[in-house]
Amino acid sequence: MYKIKIVQTEKEFLYEPGKTLLEILLSENVFVDNPCNGKGVCGKCKVRVVSGIPGDLSSTEKQLLKQEEIDTGVRLSCLIRPDSNMELELMQKERKHNVLNSGYVPEFAKDPDIRKQLIRIQKPSLTDQTSFEDQVSRQTECPVIPAEVLSRIHFHEGLYTAVLHETDKGQLELMALEEGDTSELLYGVAIDIGTTTVVTSLVNMRTSEQAANDSMINAQKHFGLDVLTRITYELENPEDGAARLQEAIVESINAMIGNVCRDAGIEKEQIYEIAVGANSTMMHMLLGVDAVSIGKSPYAPMFVKARDIAAESIGLKAAPGARLYCLPSVSSYIGADIVAGAYVCGLQETNQNVLFIDIGTNGEIVFSNHGELLCCSCAAGPALEGMNISSGMRACEGAIEDMKISEEGIHVKTIGDEPPAGLCGSGIMAAVKELIRTGIVRKDGAFVKPDKLEETDYRRSMLQLNGKKREFVIAKEPASLLVTQGDVRQVQLAKGAILSGFYALLNQAGKQMKDLDQVMIAGQFGAHLPADSLIGAGILPEEIRDKLVYVGNSSKTGAYMALMSRTAKREMEELAGKMEYVELGTIEGYERLFADCLIFPDIAEGGSKGVFKRVRPLL
């Protein structure tokens, strides 16, 4: 056993040699960024070894680290297996996250599955020995009291409060019996589990009010930042991979339930339902279900249906007997979050042509032709969320979220107005949009050659050569921040994926751009993307500019509606069954469309404003 000390926090702990430093740190809940999940690929899991013997530098480290980093003791924690006492300096800090916790909520019927009812227990007599259970069931129409409930109750006369749950079959179940009159206290929790962020609202189910909110980074980040890395973790740990991922998200949720209860001044024992929207991978992992089949072609999931189970069966801490409702999904890549969004936006009942899009690592698109629904998923990759980008970071304090390039120089806006530390998703989008607008990057995605620019051109000083590769220099101080050719290519692939999905779906529905009445932008990330960036970076075409509507975190809103309305639950389940999923790869001509959609819009300064001339409907 050796000791590790973290210099910043003075945290100390013992470890057994044998594992990588990254594994040791994560097991102690020390935050180290590790987008590639310890594969020695991303070069992000840096730590500075202040004292101790980290072992020889590997060739991978020599490639991924700069010489000045190596000189000052920086190492990649996934590549070293320490074998001595060590003092470490962490290179990243867990920053405050910028999380969307609101959104559009339509009018809807408040008819929750769960309600309370007062009952009165009479004193028995020798001529009326009616059991406690039968006294309750005569008043509530629940035929039996579950043994778990009975085992917490003592027989005495007087008032009890029954908590009743109506199943999807319309049967009444008794969830709990509380002594006395507790009818004023009935809470639920609505949750959106994102791959990155988990958002929670405590809902007063008697008033429909959101009593408190909280959000947290998904603790599964320890197992990889994106769904595929986490699925790979399951594949590599068939014994307990799924269980450990489940444990991580359940712990996150329990912590948030604790927080919102504290904020609202209630006990978690008053929470009788938890409703969850999530993408399909997160839903599988929440339930401890193997997600491996989601990660590989042909992408068939283990399940898509909604489910209503005992919350405690997966370790969630709420009232004894509390329910967990998982919203329904459509397919591996059209999850419950999208079904919720489609429902919140009323796509099943619109009399218009409405396109719904949730932009993230995957771009999910749903098209409603007067209530007939088609959907697809586009593998955009993590670039749009600021990942796999050389200077990328998540949307937290210090992240550049907007940028303007002009003759006066580069102006950036950062989250929290902190000194710029990197580019988050909206930042890289704004940067690319500006690079296109100023002609620094050409329609085909290549940087302009500096020597093609006049000596006096303001753009020339913003570029540098790294070997033969051109790079755009945002800042050299305090951090060196770049947009590389590789970064632009990442955005270009993402944009191509989403835009081609957009066209393909319209096409499948036999519609044209002019037929579109509305474009709904959903989700955490979309809410931070102004039309200028969306259109300027060529993710969506110019024609939809005036049709954009931002609906916010519609996954959590869907969970909230499910909590408050059994009608909403049944309608979402029905909706999920009606959403026809289109696998883009199976559409004839899709590859050519994708290639066309890689072209950036032709809006370079001085260029034409006509966009997407090369993109044509397929049919």
Place this chain on the structure above:
Amino acid sequence: MYKIKIVQTEKEFLYEPGKTLLEILLSENVFVDNPCNGKGVCGKCKVRVVSGIPGDLSSTEKQLLKQEEIDTGVRLSCLIRPDSNMELELMQKERKHNVLNSGYVPEFAKDPDIRKQLIRIQKPSLTDQTSFEDQVSRQTECPVIPAEVLSRIHFHEGLYTAVLHETDKGQLELMALEEGDTSELLYGVAIDIGTTTVVTSLVNMRTSEQAANDSMINAQKHFGLDVLTRITYELENPEDGAARLQEAIVESINAMIGNVCRDAGIEKEQIYEIAVGANSTMMHMLLGVDAVSIGKSPYAPMFVKARDIAAESIGLKAAPGARLYCLPSVSSYIGADIVAGAYVCGLQETNQNVLFIDIGTNGEIVFSNHGELLCCSCAAGPALEGMNISSGMRACEGAIEDMKISEEGIHVKTIGDEPPAGLCGSGIMAAVKELIRTGIVRKDGAFVKPDKLEETDYRRSMLQLNGKKREFVIAKEPASLLVTQGDVRQVQLAKGAILSGFYALLNQAGKQMKDLDQVMIAGQFGAHLPADSLIGAGILPEEIRDKLVYVGNSSKTGAYMALMSRTAKREMEELAGKMEYVELGTIEGYERLFADCLIFPDIAEGGSKGVFKRVRPLL
């Protein structure tokens, strides 16, 4: 911390002073008989202190122990609180129990709730991404796969075996999915939980065969030998009393499941249902439900309905997802064991007048008038099971189970033909029957005065005086075995309770003795009671001698039928609802009837054979 060593077994363990020696021994699972549950009343929890300082002799011990016991270091373990290292000699041994494991089984439809079905999972494709769940539900008609089941499964093509459960509402639920074809393996367990003994059969649900049997003393004996003492334990331990009683019986059942699986060469993971018959107190305690209301007037139970719950929810170890079916009860003192018995005997469909009686600490009686059912419970007390009797013991090796008194002397038959160690229930019954027959005890229950007997009368030498009290001496060696006046009074009270219940019930139904077609004797104890004892000791009247039918452990048989037949479950639930319960104490004139029924039958040698002249129908 001091050490205790048991001389017989050489078992050694440490203890913290503060508790009674009885508590210390029971917590180490050392068997000490304690019928009064450590109240210092019964004088049974004797141990011999070989070395160590047991503390001063209490006045209670002086009363309850003989001088020669005191002289050789015998103490009552519930009355001393040791405070030193000790060596102890145990006074009782756990003897092999004589347990009934068979009985009459009627013909019945085999339509179990649980069955297996083979399903075939197809490899998905890009154009058919049907989820694993949907592939299963299309083949089984189960709409969803429970999350717990999904979390144990990996998606691959090929054969799976679905285990299906049909709920009481007729809905199909998927309990489990096993990889490959396991359709040959499907087991259940039928259990009768008696207050004293628990009996278990492993049932091959494909063939209906009982594959293995086991029985065990109910481990709740540590908390008291009869239901009232155990209920008192719950009352005195409101925090965890019910939970500890539950734990004890669940551990017993798990141990028996282990045994029957080993005997049959199967894994417990092949057991998908456990069906239980039990009296109401045992059923409450199995489910961890507070039984306190059963123990005091007006005796209203917490529940009587059947229930079908997850076996693992109370800690039973079988297949994941296995069900526990608890048979329905009628009232606090007409439990599921009696409903099972009534069902096994076809009382609901007979076209005769049939009386069913289960004799034990309580005598439960059901009368069927061509399918119309009345029932009552008689508080017989533990005497008929050999408890609260000066030389009483349970029905294990060495217990006297039959006796004959004649001029040649006293002839006893013991279980296992061991030297006589005491009288079990059938033994005390046989003894009283013989004492009545020989006129040693008079009709009113009093011993004949020895000086009223001739000097040469063989009976005179069998009697002795203890102060003014007369005692019948069975043996002086190896153990001193007596029947005291107090013992006869105990039996007399028991007989009065049962016989008066018998008449009261007939009476309530407007029937007379001559109307009776059959008398069914059920249960562990009844099976060991020959008609001679039953009638000779005056528990049942002479007139029913030719109408007796012994049906064995009909509680376990009912559990077995429930396991094998959903029809049986539904019919038993219906039957329980139809059994009208009569509380004897509320019947006008019952007290006089009870007094009349205390009289022993008039069959003393030389006396008239006409019996029960004084007993008349009430109305």
